Amino acid sequence: MKKTILILGIIVIFLSSCAKKIDGSSEEAMKSSIEEIKNSLDDEKKEKFEESMRLIMFHQLDFGKILQEGGTEETVSDMKSKIDGQTADEIIAEGEKIQAENERKKEEQAKIEIEELYQKIEQVEKDKVILAKFEVKRSRFYKRKKGTYYVTEEPIIELTVKNGTDKAISRAYFLGTLASPARSVPWIKDDFNYEISGGLEPGEEVTWYLAPNMFSDWGKIDAPKDAVLTIKVKKLDGPNGEELYADNFGEDDQERLSELLAAYPEYKK
Known part of the structure; x- marks a missing residue:
């Protein structure tokens, strides 16, 4: 039994060491190794790999720096160093990590917006009493x-x-x-x-x-x-032109709230 486990462990280590890796030594080598990895994957895993590569690429981009300083070459260099030596499984794992973080931030922003819309409803209901x-x-x-x-x-x-x-x-x-x-x-x-x-x-x-x-x-x-x-x-x-009371929760606000609650029903009050 111990010999079987040991043999399986050796096989796993061997397969891991033989897994194709991205070569970030140059732009040409990077493109070639990425293409080689893609060709070795089945359709489902290839799709995950390509999506993960896109996520990593956009995650690495510093748009402000590119616009202000034209740092395109520096960005490509950062990208190469980020994925150099990575296997398909490691790229996919990193992509899933980035996706999870994006979803977390998206939900956090949605929660804030939902709360603001609910606060607006509460204020409008108070203002309606005065407007009447x-x-x-x-x-x-x-x-x-x-x-x-x-x-x-x-x-x-x-x-x-x-x-x-x-x-x-x-x-x-x-x-x-x-x-x-x-x-x-x-x-x-x-x-x-x-x-x-x-x-x-x-x-x-x-x-x-x-x-x-x-x-x-x-x-x-x-x-x-x-x-x-x-x-x-x-x-x-x-008297000074300042807004005192407003019934300004319109159709656009209601539509946006409904859209957010459809995606995150747990925040419905």
Whole structure:
């Protein structure tokens, strides 16, 4: 039994010593030995070897150094010294190590991003409570004649708002939707904002007659009289133009969160 184990050990050592290795003595020798190793492998192992070589190559690259100093020759030299004397199994093992580290970093970054998106949701929910206090009491959309001979029509968004927050507001951001009761598709759904001259102090109520550009989408609308304008307050800026409250968790954010949670469901709250 001991003789059998000893013989098997000798065979393993012999096969290991006979395994083809990469020759990094020159660029030509390196290319030739790599090709020789690839030709000695079956299809599955060859694919792993080639993928591992790519991972090692990109892991070695210092793109900043190459761009700033043109260190291509130095990079090739580093690559040769890294893989010199390596067997296919050793290259594959190194590739798997790099891949595992890449996956770890990728998951770590995803975890941070997921947490940031959840924090954004929490902040938006708090902000919505305050945004609701900036009340749009009345909203209308219509067109009125303009010009000396009233040959053109300009779009008008008429809003009556009351600042129920405890902060003075310098600019308000809205999402306007003009729709008819019997239609499932609105005539327009668009964002707009208004810089408030002198600001709007807490408790103040005012009516605005906003005139969007007549060549904008608002100017192109030809909606019937039964169309109703609904307004959602999206964001409010403070006295110095700073953002106070915002409902800014949009479709892109939700799509990104869903994408990340599909890949890492363990971080779902």
